[in-house]
Amino acid sequence: MMKKIRILIAKPGLDGHDRGAKYVARALKDAGYEVIYTGIRQTPDAIVKTAIQEDVDFIGLSLLSGAHNELFPKVVELLKSKNADDIIVFGGGVIPESDIPGLKENGIRAVFTPGTPIKDIIAYIESAK
Amino acid sequence: MQNLARQVLKQDIRAIARSISLIENETDITQKEALIDTLHPHCGNAIVWGITGPPGAGKSCLLDRFIEHLRQDNKTVAVIAVDPSSPFSGGALLGDRLRMQKHATDDGVFIRSMASRGHLGGVAGATADAIKIFDAAGFDYVIIETIGVGQTEIEVMELSDIVLLVLVPGLGDEIQALKAGVMEIGDIFIINKKDLDGADRLKSEVEYVLSLKDSIESDSKHPICMTSATQNDGIGNALSQINSYFAGLRDDGRLAQKRKERIEKELKHIATTKIMASANRFLNIDQRLNGWVEEVFQKKVSPYKLLNKKIGDFLQEINWQ
Numbered sequence A: 001m002m003k004k005i006r007i008l009i010a011k012p013g014l015d016g017h018d019r020g021a022k023y024v025a026r027a028l029k030d031a032g033y034e035v036i037y038t039g040i041r042q043t044p045d046a047i048v049k050t051a052i053q054e055d056v057d058f059i060g061l062s063l064l065s066g067a068h069n070e071l072f073p074k075v076v077e078l079l080k081s082k083n084a085d086d087i088i089v090f091g092g093g094v095i096p097e098s099d100i101p102g103l104k105e106n107g108i109r110a111v112f113t114p115g116t117p118i119k120d121i122i123a124y125i126e127s128a129k
Numbered sequence B: 001m002q003n004l005a006r007q008v009l010k011q012d013i014r015a016i017a018r019s020i021s022l023i024e025n026e027t028d029i030t031q032k033e034a035l036i037d038t039l040h041p042h043c044g045n046a047i048v049w050g051i052t053g054p055p056g057a058g059k060s061c062l063l064d065r066f067i068e069h070l071r072q073d074n075k076t077v078a079v080i081a082v083d084p085s086s087p088f089s090g091g092a093l094l095g096d097r098l099r100m101q102k103h104a105t106d107d108g109v110f111i112r113s114m115a116s117r118g119h120l121g122g123v124a125g126a127t128a129d130a131i132k133i134f135d136a137a138g139f140d141y142v143i144i145e146t147i148g149v150g151q152t153e154i155e156v157m158e159l160s161d162i163v164l165l166v167l168v169p170g171l172g173d174e175i176q177a178l179k180a181g182v183m184e185i186g187d188i189f190i191i192n193k194k195d196l197d198g199a200d201r202l203k204s205e206v207e208y209v210l211s212l213k214d215s216i217e218s219d220s221k222h223p224i225c226m227t228s229a230t231q232n233d234g235i236g237n238a239l240s241q242i243n244s245y246f247a248g249l250r251d252d253g254r255l256a257q258k259r260k261e262r263i264e265k266e267l268k269h270i271a272t273t274k275i276m277a278s279a280n281r282f283l284n285i286d287q288r289l290n291g292w293v294e295e296v297f298q299k300k301v302s303p304y305k306l307l308n309k310k311i312g313d314f315l316q317e318i319n320w321q
């Protein structure tokens, strides 16, 4: 038996639209990953505690509400404070191109904007795992 | 003592999480076995529930409510939520904890989602070891959730002290589910979604089936509870029925009996898994098996004659005396 890649798909922030997140979760399952889905309106604290209990390799954050510049780095920061920054964080959702360099500087390792084909996300996971 | 085990006993969350991965991945069998053996003397204090029932019956929502009550009593709770892996991709979508996510930031609650995968010893083997990790780490309750459909899930349920079988009205084929053997494993019957039509009728049907069952097994009376997880109705009552049923099991020795039966199964299971592994190794050495296939195909030898002799050789080779 091989190690399975486990991925947490989480939605921080207040927006209640999780169609995109659910779509990604299902597509990653079909690609052979174990995906844990936690639903909408998760605090960074809940996301990080969930990631640690589930011992995931990746956290995929999805956000449409525009608060990504605060919430995504907050997740990375909390992971660091719990010595769990070996967990790789990537993000997706409605994120302006101009915000991406700042997010990467803050430890978000990849950002996928709407319309990114799933195979690009899978290729990223395979290269980073 | 093994470092990982020491951390688990200190209730280190990351160590517990990693230990479960170690078991699930089956990458380092020696380390896994050492971990479980080290934890074994610290096990046996947790109360283990299994919760099962058809998809969408409200098992996770009920657990969410039970956890709420147990936390008010200052009890710590670990949940192992088992879901099937896709037979096609090997992936899994693990969504049970979605319903319990309000407990995510509570340090007295640990929720772990587990995919059934293609485990060597079946998912039941991995679940059994995961229970031990939580038990040794000092959780008061360990609760396993599965979807009650097949043999695999029944095996998982057999790992618990008490099985809660959740049924709901409106599936149309309730009685079908009752006949399918799932009824056999239930200790407590919870009719959830009592806010929906048909709950009372379902209750009478379950009562009828149970009256037949209880007349055969005179040692137990199975409680039936009515709940609505979403409306937070009947939860306290269900919980006290579960607790007094458990107390009954504990006080008249049935709990110890149950746990011994579990150990018996576990030992048989480990033995067969290990013997199988040795047998496979033996068969594959130097392509032995391929050679025998050829001999049997060409009718140089017949299968029983060949294997009765070879198994003798095999037992010698693995020093089985």
Ligand SMILES: Nc1nc2c(ncn2[C@@H]2O[C@H](COP(=O)(O)OP(=O)(O)OP(=O)(O)O)[C@@H](O)[C@H]2O)c(=O)[nH]1
Binding pocket: B053, B054, B055, B056, B057, B058, B059, B060, B061, B062, B096, B099, B147, B192, B193, B194, B195, B196, B227, B228, B229, B230, B231
């Ligand atoms: N009306 C009503 N709906 C309920 C009740 N309990 C749960 N539900 C709903 O039933 C659906 C499934 O609930 P879950 O708790 O996920 O059910 P489950 O049995 O864990 O489902 P699986 O794990 O997918 O098999 C959700 O939409 C709940 O809101 C209830 O008491 N009454």
Ligand SMILES: [Mg+2]
Binding pocket: B059, B060, B061, B095, B096, B145
């Ligand atoms: Mg569930």
